[in-house]
Amino acid sequence: MGNTFNETPTGMDRRQFLAAAGLAGAAVALPAGAVARSLAGERGFDVVIVGGGSAGAVLARRLSEDAWRRVLLIEAGSAYRPDKYPDAIRLQSIIGGDPAHDWGYSAELGWAGKVIPTPRGKVLGGSSAVNAGVAMRAPAADFERWTAAGLPHWTPAETLPFFQKSERTVHGAERFHGRAGPWPIHQLQEDEISDMQRAFVASAQEAGFGRVEDFNSDRPFGAGPYPMNNRMGQRLNTGMTYLSDAVRARPNLHILADTLVDRVEVSAGRARAVVLANGERIAGAEIVLSAGAYGTPAILLRSGIGPAADLRAQGIAVVADLPVGQRLQEHPFFYTVWAAHADRLGLPVPPVGAILWARSSQGGPGDGDFHVSAVHYGDPASSPTGAIFMLALALTRPRSIGQLKLRDRNPATAPLINLNILGAAEDRELMVEGIQMIRRIAGQGPLAEIIAQELVPGPAVKTAAALEAALPTSLDIYHHPTSTAPMGGDDDPHAVTDYQGRVCGVANLRVADASSFPDVPSVATNPTVIMLAERVSQWMKG
CATH class of the missing domain: 3.50.50.60 (FAD/NAD(P)-binding domain)
Structure with a gap:
């Protein structure tokens, strides 16, 4: 020390x-x-x-x-x-940290006409100390795209050894995983996620999506519990x-x-x-x-x-x-919100437990440009049943590009951040497609039995045009600026x-x-x- x-x-x-x-x-x-x-x-x-x-x-x-x-x-x-x-840094249940460990940045979303906070960790460990603890690697298609654009030495084969070097896990096949790195990774099992999250995975399978055992393998697309760098409710930054x-x-x-x-x-x-x-x-x-x-x-x-x-x-x-x-660039994020039958929802832990990684109608070969996270967020008091959860949609291959500039030369002044979220019309169209996909999943299987009603965007919002117009009502970011x-x-x-x-x-x-x-x-x-x-x-x- x-x-x-x-x-x-x-x-x-x-x-x-x-x-x-x-x-x-x-x-x-x-x-x-x-x-x-x-x-x-x-x-x-x-x-x-x-x-x-x-x-x-x-x-x-x-x-x-x-x-x-x-x-x-x-x-x-x-x-x-x-x-x-x-606790604000250590506990998995607290995501985003607190003001004492945050830079205090805000950003213009762009198309939606909103300014939102953009939490970033100001502490040793950075944003790994305030994030949700998700430990999913970029898929091969990302590195192949960079290579095709002229970036040398970042192929999937060249990056895999460095993922392995960082990792310490007992899960997954040897050819994909590291056993002795500094960064501990735990693959959540079925009995470690909530009743709602298990129902979500099952309903996604009924909707035609595969079941993923290892998101950090060569077959990462489908639904399943997350791999996390959390242990016993603690975030390991x-x-x-x-x-x-x-x-x-x-x-x-x-x-x-x-x-x-x-x-x-x-x-x-x-x-x-x-x-x-x-x-x-x-x-x-x-x-x-x-x-x-x-x-x-x-x-x-x-x-x-x-x-x-x-x-x-x-x-x-x-x-x-x-x-x-x-x-x-940043991933746009939209919360679909659901009222649950209180006697069927079960315990709302862990807050983040399961995901669907899927390809949109516009995704290329090997792309997974939709995430749907089954999360126990939201205020139960805002639900007519007293029970609530969210299925949060992220578009992970956005076309929109933003900018960062200086406001002035003072290092204590936050930069001007314009994320331009959903600035490209194609991004808005894909977000609508993603919401429609979520509705299909929610309407069948065990998840449908848990749901009492859709709160956001709401059952009255039906057409593609109406869904696009409703995007600003629950629009956020995935907090992945790059x-x-x-x-x-x-x-x-x-x-x-x-x-x-x-x-x-x-x-x-x-x-x-x-x-x-x-x-x-x-x-x-x-x-x-x-x-x-x-x-x-x-x-x-x-």
């Missing part, structure tokens, strides 16, 4: 920690960079990682495995010890699992928490240092941005890396004219980085997080972000 500055459970602030570490008085009168020099010594840091979320935690663990490499991980939020995370006590004790790994990064300092075409919000400069031989799909592009833009016209409008000198923030600094091939006009995450035209600077995906994967993104960080760290190690 001695390498974690501003570690929260001790109750010590930065000044107290420095004093306890033999640096008394330094927190008050340190000249710029003195904290970093105290940590790194005369040689400085070999790698500075910005962001301690799903990707940053992986990078910190893997890059510090080589004792000679001095690694600094900077996290804007708190750094709890692995066994001391508070990467701050707990990748950054265990033993990893944090490595003398060459330092974690600087509660520290906001402003920008990357670039000179003569090379990244030289990160500049903190307080003006302190921390040098590194190589810098990796893993601050997430909203945080990473904001840092790049403040560093002068982005669309030249936008940068000049903010008074920022242009370092590299790149399409940062121009390919933002692609704001995408990887790409040499001739890709949308690329911000190459296939290894190296920023085009700026030496010694990489991006490794959900920003890097060429487009949004057709699944919850966390496992694929972890895999990406495993792959990038291997390249960095050589």
Whole structure:
């Protein structure tokens, strides 16, 4: 623990920690960079990682495995010890965290004319500390699509070993799964999901969909219980699992928490240092941005890396004219809401337990562009029967593309996020198709026996036009933002980085997080972000 500055459970602030570490008085009168020099010594840091979320935690663990490499991980939020995370972060039943561990971002949906909160984890572990804990990998079709677009070395065969490297599970076939990785995965069984969720799976099968035993195999499409990285009701984020006590004790790994990064300092075409919000400069031989799909592009833009016209409008000198923030994607999400017979619903646990992964009429071969999650969300008091559940639809291959821009140059100001959800007419048509699919499933089998009535969109909303008009009433997002600094091939006009995450035209600077995906994967993104960080760290190690 001695390498974690501003570690929260001790109750010590930065000044107290420095004093306890033999640096008394330094927190008050340190000249710029003195904290970093105290940590790194005369040689400085070999790698500075910005962001301690799903990707940053992986990078910190893997890059510090080589004792000679001095690694600094900077996290804007708190750094709890692995066994001391508070309930808002630790408990599976609390999804989205709380204000103390959230960035406070909001986003314009676009077509629906709404502004909604976009929770992102501000804590060691990042959004893996506040998500639902779903552990489903991107399917082969996603990597095949990226490969066909010119991105090398991201084929299904090349990515599988890194999924396996991350994973520790007793479930599934050896050829797909890892047994000794840091990240524990549990495949929920039939007796671990709720009565409603079992009924949903059975009704989906009656509607013609297959039964999936392993969503992380080569046959992921159909219905079944989720694979999760939860245990006994606790969410096991990467701050707990990748950054265990033993990893944090490595003398060459330092974690600087509660520290906001402003920008990357670039000179003569090379990244030289990160500049903190307080003006302190921390040098590194190589810098990796893993601050997430909203945080990473904001840092790049403040560093002068982005669309030249936008940068000049903010008074920022242009370092590299790149399409940062121009390919933002997010999964649209719509809650169909159902009143249940109170004596048939059963216990509403777990909150998230079963899913249907299906292909729309417009899906390509190998695509799974519909998710339907059977979840125990909603206020029972809003149901005429006093019992409620939801079947939540996600379109996981959206056509709509949003943008992220700076509001101003202040690192404490949230960026301007325009998700453009359902901006493409085809996306709206597919959401309508998905709602119609849900109605077919709900109208048959054991699920139909549980349902008392449809509440949203409601039985009076029948035609495709009426369903499209009703979309804003229950529209949300799946909380999987991606692609704001995408990887790409040499001739890709949308690329911000190459296939290894190296920023085009700026030496010694990489991006490794959900920003890097060429487009949004057709699944919850966390496992694929972890895999990406495993792959990038291997390249960095050589």
